[in-house]
Amino acid sequence: MAIGHSSESPTATGLSLSRAGARPKRARKPLSDNAYGYLFLAPWLIGLLVFLAGPTLVSLYLSFTDFNLLQPPKWVGAQNYITLFTRDPRYMQALRVTFTYVFTAAPLNLIFALLLALLLNSRIRGIGFYRAVYYIPSLLGGSVAIAILWQQIFGLDGVVSQILGFFGVHGSSWVSSPKQALWTLVILHVWQFGSAMIIFLAGLKQIPGELYEAATIDGAGKVHRFWFITLPMLTPVIFFNLVLQIINSFQAFTPAFIISGGKGGPLDSTLFYTLYVYIQGFTNFRMGYASAMGWILLIIIGVFTALAFLSSKYWVHYDDAR
Amino acid sequence: MAKQEDLEAAGSARRLTRRTILVGAGALAVSPLLSGVSFAQDATTMRLSWWGSDDRHKKTLALIQLFQSKHPGLTITPEYGGFVGYQDKLSTQFAGGNAPDVMQVAEPGPLIASGRLLALDDYIAAGTIDVSNASKSVLETAKVNGKQYSVPWGLACGCYFLDNQVFEDAKVDIPDYGWTWDEYAKVAKSLSKPGFYGSADIWAAAGTRSLAALEVFLRERQKYAFTPEGKIGFGPDELTEWFTFWDELRKAGAVPPGEVTALETGFETSPIITGKAAMYPINSSIASSLQGLTKHKLTVAPFPTGVGSTALKGDQYGAFVNSSMQIYINVDAKDKDLAAAFVNFVLNDPEAAKIQLMARGVPASSKIAELVTPNISPVEQSMVATVKYVADHASPGFVPWPKQGSEVQDLMQRSHQAVAFEQASIADTVSQFFDQAGQILG
Numbered sequence: 001m002a003i004g005h006s007s008e009s010p011t012a013t014g015l016s017l018s019r020a021g022a023r024p025k026r027a028r029k030p031l032s033d034n035a036y037g038y039l040f041l042a043p044w045l046i047g048l049l050v051f052l053a054g055p056t057l058v059s060l061y062l063s064f065t066d067f068n069l070l071q072p073p074k075w076v077g078a079q080n081y082i083t084l085f086t087r088d089p090r091y092m093q094a095l096r097v098t099f100t101y102v103f104t105a106a107p108l109n110l111i112f113a114l115l116l117a118l119l120l121n122s123r124i125r126g127i128g129f130y131r132a133v134y135y136i137p138s139l140l141g142g143s144v145a146i147a148i149l150w151q152q153i154f155g156l157d158g159v160v161s162q163i164l165g166f167f168g169v170h171g172s173s174w175v176s177s178p179k180q181a182l183w184t185l186v187i188l189h190v191w192q193f194g195s196a197m198i199i200f201l202a203g204l205k206q207i208p209g210e211l212y213e214a215a216t217i218d219g220a221g222k223v224h225r226f227w228f229i230t231l232p233m234l235t236p237v238i239f240f241n242l243v244l245q246i247i248n249s250f251q252a253f254t255p256a257f258i259i260s261g262g263k264g265g266p267l268d269s270t271l272f273y274t275l276y277v278y279i280q281g282f283t284n285f286r287m288g289y290a291s292a293m294g295w296i297l298l299i300i301i302g303v304f305t306a307l308a309f310l311s312s313k314y315w316v317h318y319d320d321a322r
Numbered sequence: 323m324a325k326q327e328d329l330e331a332a333g334s335a336r337r338l339t340r341r342t343i344l345v346g347a348g349a350l351a352v353s354p355l356l357s358g359v360s361f362a363q364d365a366t367t368m369r370l371s372w373w374g375s376d377d378r379h380k381k382t383l384a385l386i387q388l389f390q391s392k393h394p395g396l397t398i399t400p401e402y403g404g405f406v407g408y409q410d411k412l413s414t415q416f417a418g419g420n421a422p423d424v425m426q427v428a429e430p431g432p433l434i435a436s437g438r439l440l441a442l443d444d445y446i447a448a449g450t451i452d453v454s455n456a457s458k459s460v461l462e463t464a465k466v467n468g469k470q471y472s473v474p475w476g477l478a479c480g481c482y483f484l485d486n487q488v489f490e491d492a493k494v495d496i497p498d499y500g501w502t503w504d505e506y507a508k509v510a511k512s513l514s515k516p517g518f519y520g521s522a523d524i525w526a527a528a529g530t531r532s533l534a535a536l537e538v539f540l541r542e543r544q545k546y547a548f549t550p551e552g553k554i555g556f557g558p559d560e561l562t563e564w565f566t567f568w569d570e571l572r573k574a575g576a577v578p579p580g581e582v583t584a585l586e587t588g589f590e591t592s593p594i595i596t597g598k599a600a601m602y603p604i605n606s607s608i609a610s611s612l613q614g615l616t617k618h619k620l621t622v623a624p625f626p627t628g629v630g631s632t633a634l635k636g637d638q639y640g641a642f643v644n645s646s647m648q649i650y651i652n653v654d655a656k657d658k659d660l661a662a663a664f665v666n667f668v669l670n671d672p673e674a675a676k677i678q679l680m681a682r683g684v685p686a687s688s689k690i691a692e693l694v695t696p697n698i699s700p701v702e703q704s705m706v707a708t709v710k711y712v713a714d715h716a717s718p719g720f721v722p723w724p725k726q727g728s729e730v731q732d733l734m735q736r737s738h739q740a741v742a743f744e745q746a747s748i749a750d751t752v753s754q755f756f757d758q759a760g761q762i763l764g
Contacts, residue, residue, distance in 0.1 A: 176584035267580075267739040
């Protein structure tokens with residue numbers, strides 16, 4: 001029977017045989033492929049659902065409640081959102097601080113990273129060593145130790161004050177002055193240019209050498225080659241780095257927390273958005289209020305990322321569009 | 323018949339033997355697990371959590387060793403760190419149902435309100451926790467709605483640490499315990515020179531100064547930081563007077579400008595340690611830790627008084643003794659009796675006292691305090707004398723802070739900063755303080 005069953009297909013042509021033979025195989029194989037795929041995906045998928053999607057949805061609910069962590073949440077409607085925008089001067093301050101930080105630290109970081117990538121994209125001896133050295137700050141940058149180091153460098157008798165003092169600028173303590181504290185954090189962020197630099201370096205390596213050759217033959221100098229070849233060819237990478245930077249710097253937390261002892265001081269001058277979320281949620285026990293702030297931040301980041309994507313068609317040149 | 327029975331017995335015995343072997347083997351295989359289980363039931367674990375500096379960490383770890391040696395099979399897991407972030411972590415642990423069994427709590431209000439901390443009254447009534455030698459007035463300060471949720475793990479008062487070296491060099495006498503605010507201002511001015519300040523400011527970016535210090539002044543006028551109903555207990559006049567007093571000292575160079583004060587992230591980086599000031603206001607309980615950070619000899623003086631003063635004038639003594647920190651039990655503690663025994667141990671055990679000494683301030687039990695006083699360092703002797711002086715002169719009365727108290731304290735710190743950094747006038751700062759405090763207190 002089994003033979004007879006399989007002998008049904010030989011009646012057809014060779015071509016149709018192979019098709020008929022392949023069909024059950026094809027139907028079976030993707031199924032098992034998918035099963036294995038889902039199996040391997042499961043740890044991440046479960047993690048996503050349980051530890052990310054679940055809490056995210058709960059926080060959406062909590063943002064409409066009065067919740068102090070210890071007692072059951074009480075539904076208050078949109079009250080948290082209304083309070084944020086009408087009766088909370090510290091929230092406005094947190095927005096000011098965060099926007100100032102994002103719009104200075106992110107571009108400066110990118111420019112710095114690009115400049116160093118250009119420098120390090122040369123064939124000199126020991127270039128690997130230099131690249132490693134310039135990447136180190138990024139490995140250290142987010143850590144508590146560096147935040148404390150920063151406090152010392154920009155403190156009252158810190159290196160910066162002493163050097164400036166040598167040049168006759170008798171300054172104060174930078175980290176503890178409301179006018180300058182935020183700028184020390186911008187500098188800290190710019191100093192962590194490493195990961196953007198590595199991505200730029202990879203981008204620079206992708207630019208075909210013949211473009212430069214052709215341009216050189218046409219008489220283009222270094223500056224022209226940079227403006228008309230390097231920069232346009234690099235725009236996809238710049239775009240990628242820009243999106244990452246926007247998202248990262250909106251969420252900056254650790255340096256401000258350490259340098260200000262968790263308070264966002266002096267005088268709320270380093271009250272980053274995420275730090276204020278933390279203070280309201282975990283110090284003042286207003287978790288519903290903090291959740292509302294978290295959702296607004298999500299929307300803000302979403303809007304700015306979308307703007308970056310919408311603008312990209314005007315300035316980002318992809319290879320295939322050449 | 324007998325034979326038959328024997329046979330049957332033998333048969334059943336044989337059958338039983340087979341079964342017994344199996345059961346026996348099984349039991350044998352499981353027995354280590356069983357003993358393991360019973361062992362685990364004997365061996366209790368307890369989690370103890372506190373904040374502090376190295377000195378306190380070392381002494382508390384030794385304390386744990388001693389308690390464990392008295393309770394064989396008990397393992398205490400210590401959880402400790404600095405003050406910054408301590409309460410945030412603890413509250414989160416409570417929210418997650420994963421809080422320690424016994425602990426120091428910085429802001430007990432919300433935890434008590436939500437029923438997370440154990441009322442100790444039953445244990446006190448039963449004598450498991452013996453408070454007969456503890457200060458009644460301080461015990462009273464730890465009561466919430468008439469229930470005793472904690473016992474003081476050391477007594478302290480707000481005080482000034484004085485750098486004796488600077489006083490000697492400047493040929494200025496160390497003030498008497500009864501000094502007034504006028505005398506304080508005079509001493510601060512006479513110790514100042516360019517780049518050096520007679521005294522640290524009354525606020526700090528970190529820690530718990532500002533509102534607690536203001537309360538010393540308010541008590542001179544029979545007022546408190548809060549009313550019993552949980553509203554602000556003072557008016558714009560007092561706050562204006564307070565800000566003005568400090569602003570004048572700042573402008574005279576007797577206390578440091580804002581950016582110097584803002585550098586203090588804890589007493590480790592306070593101006594008395596970094597060599598910027600000669601007098602430093604803080605809770606007296608850190609005496610030995612603070613002395614450990616400087617070669618200059620330190621002594622302790624109480625907060626100045628407004629009686630007989632023109633500045634910050636009042637008609638009764640303002641300074642008061644409180645518990646430097648309190649020990650609490652989790653309402654879900656695994657073994658509440660054992661936790662209560664530990665509380666009693668830190669409060670009354672003479673051996674424990676000899677380990678702790680003054681790591682958390684003056685021992686709350688007067689008997690224990692007398693016992694260890696001969697063993698302590700000069701700065702601690704001076705601290706004990708100061709706390710005693712304040713306890714003898716303090717006026718009765720106390721109003722506990724509402725659960726948003728620490729939020730108002732943070733607001734007060736920011737208000738101090740607004741004045742110190744000259745971001746707002748005193749009048750504007752005062753009116754903003756009352757607006758925002760009203761909002762916080764609801």
